[in-house]
Amino acid sequence: MIGRDSEGEAPDRTPSDHADVCVVGAGVAGGLVAHSLATAGHDVVILDAGPRFERSKVMARLEKALRPEHDRTDVWEMGGERDQYTKSLPDGITANLNLQRVKGIGGTTLHWSGGALRLHEKDFNMQSRYGLAADWPIDYADLRPYYASAERELGVAGGDDNPFISREQDAPMPAHPNSPSDRLFQEACEELGIRTHSFPLAINSEVRDGRSQCVGFSTCTPVCPSGAKYSGDVHVRQAESAGARVIDRAPAQSIEHDDDGTSVVAVEYATPSGEVHRQTAQQFVIACGGIETPRLLLLSESDEYPNGLANRSGTVGKYLFSDSSVSVTARIDETANKTPIGYTTMCSDEFYDHDDPTPGTIQLRFDNVDPQSPVETALTGGHSSREQIYKEPIYGGSWGDALLDETQHATDNRTIRITAGLETIPHADSTVTLDRSKTDNHGNPVPHIEFDIGPHVVETGERAIEIMKEIMDTIGAEITSISDPESQRLANHHNGTTRMGSDPSESVVNASLQTHDLSNLWISSSSVFPTSGATAPTLTIAALSLKAADHIDNKLSS
């Protein structure tokens, strides 16, 4: 691994002398900001807590992902003292943060599924339309040009066939073709008057920007061996080519402000050899994801900011939320023939925009990935899932012909599923705070999460289940399981913990992504989302990052 100090000479991790911008976090958010600003001619330093992942090891990661002997968190080396956290969750709610984030150059997009979706107009105005949650201080129209740029930067394959989204131009690549199993859903939806359309993905449908098109490893989550799936390291590399400097394995410890607390002067970071350095700059961008961003602000408490930096509003760490989901699984008589890919190709936003406040937004996604991997069944001796191993730790005892029988049974190609993404309304008592009873490898208190979903999700989930049952009935499928809307996990998307707003007493950043309290501190992350509809955040993170970069560039140039 490049940057592993045990292998060869340690890279230089001392601070840069005359940095214009210090970006903390090298995921897609940090990568895009750094790339834009370096391209505009500014001197940029990027710090990341994790390592650079060597491209040549990608197949070894694939093997770890596929072989059930390995924990999923091993794939991207998550876990251990660095990544500890604690949680208090009510019954029925689960969270496994270290399966949901990756620390290192590229960040969590190394692991993501590539769904690159825009929010809808209504998502920006939830308070004024429905009296729910809070409005964004910007509208869809403000973000629309940035969405288009973000789609070009990430490389999105998607059609212009979604009648529920207003777009000014096509996505840069054609949509991935529908899977054979999509046809089943499509016919049933047509009969029911439900419009379906392509699912936009930041996965190359053709060769683009020196990256392969998808070649069907079907392991996109957690690792795409071909590089067809976009990940944030693409922009970190491009930022480096434009002159930015990257310091890996350099977790920021705290942020230091000036005497009167109106601007930041330096970020203090640690290195693997135990040194602590200070990176000074004119502008500072925090892009550490929805958990570590509020944590870093809370860790940076001072006399001026006793509740954490940039936290005069008291909202840093509050309003943690993610979208939720429910699913309906069924069996059909014919073979489903899902394609050998690892992603959804068709969805429906028919139930996205709603008239009444509740039930809220529903996004239907038609699964076309066979949930069962023969490798997993075979390597667990006939157990049909990794989950089963956790429940029943003794491995199944089959091999030879008996194992083949079980593997064939588990991958019978007759299971279909619909998943509905559900809008979640953020609550002030779902939080990221510091757990001072436990510390990480640098002696800093670990993050503590509290999270609950509230009744809006449950009611929306119940409505979604009715719709999905109707579709399955129309297909003539036999429903085998329905998930419980009250049992949710904190999904892979961590939003809301440094939210955006126009009122400094109720939010952390303004419409330009600049903190209300400190004029040269910016945040680029889903942590700024006041709401997020029923969809995944990353295209919006990317659009906001490009927007933030524009504002910072203006400031540096003026």
Add this chain to the structure above:
Amino acid sequence: MELTRRDVLAALAATGVAVGTGAVLRSEPGDDGPIGDHEVATLVAVAGVVYPSAVEGVESFVSEYSVTRVRDRPTYAAGVADAVEALDEYTRDWYDEDFADLDAETRDRALSGMDVDHADPDPEGSERERIRYYLVNELLYALFTTPTGGELAGIENPQGTRAGPRPTSGGRTDGGERR
């Protein structure tokens, strides 16, 4: 169902061994490393037990896969050799012969007798756990990441196998650069 060269290449690709379609596959171990003829013969013998009987061409598949797989991976090769030694020790105790020299039925009985079928695969575990990891699961991983393994299991393309580019409407279908 016959395992072919295409399967060996697919299985190797899923372990990160860089093999082009024109690669020369060796089935003879070199003299130097911990994997010699005996280790390869033992892997073939284990495959005879754990692979479904419908699979043909096991000997050349396993030899070519294993020899190429452990080349340049000394730690892994040592793990395999060590697991073979542990298995032989057990069969010598019980049957006075190395595992590879037993008949098919006794091999199956020996592996089950050692409780390998109910052991957790663990590269750092007990003997039977290491045998499960380095011999049994290693061979099953190889089989079920091949097109033939996928076909056996009943799906078009198992996870971890490069299926080839998907056509898009208007999209190009040539393979791209690896970044």
